[in-house]
Amino acid sequence: MFPANSHVIRLAGDGDEAALERLAQLDSARPLQHPILVAEIRGRVAAALDMDERRTIADPFQPTATLRAQLQTRAAAFEASARTPDVADRIRAALSRNRTAYA
Numbered sequence: 001m002f003p004a005n006s007h008v009i010r011l012a013g014d015g016d017e018a019a020l021e022r023l024a025q026l027d028s029a030r031p032l033q034h035p036i037l038v039a040e041i042r043g044r045v046a047a048a049l050d051m052d053e054r055r056t057i058a059d060p061f062q063p064t065a066t067l068r069a070q071l072q073t074r075a076a077a078f079e080a081s082a083r084t085p086d087v088a089d090r091i092r093a094a095l096s097r098n099r100t101a102y103a
Contacts, residue, residue, distance in 0.1 A: 007067060009074050012036035012048065019045040020057075027057040037074055039067040051075050 012020060016038055023045055024031045032050040039047040047058035049071040056071060058064035084090045 006041065007046070007070075008040045009037060009070060010040070012038045016045060020048055023048055023057050023059060026059055026061070029055075029057045032057060037071050037078075039064075039071055041067075047071060049075055051078065 012034065016036075020036065020038070021031060032048055032055065033052065035051045037049045037051060038045045041062065045059075046062050047056060047064045047067040049056045049068070054072065054075065056068045058068060080090060084093065
């Protein structure tokens, strides 16, 4: 597991195109389509996720299994925020589903 300060997860921009192409070639995968989340380690893109397809690509020469899972989690958070922008509403909805009934 990566410490929280060892990597950065962010939305990809136009300046990331070359790094994303390199990553796709390293992973022997087709390039991703925007919107894309990228995970950087020491300023270098190590993994990326297509937010529409939920497909990831990663540098096979780095341990990226945890980063891929964190990218999936961050994408789910983006989707939850888009569905219900108010944090309090999201918390209330989550709590209402998890109520325990006592007999």
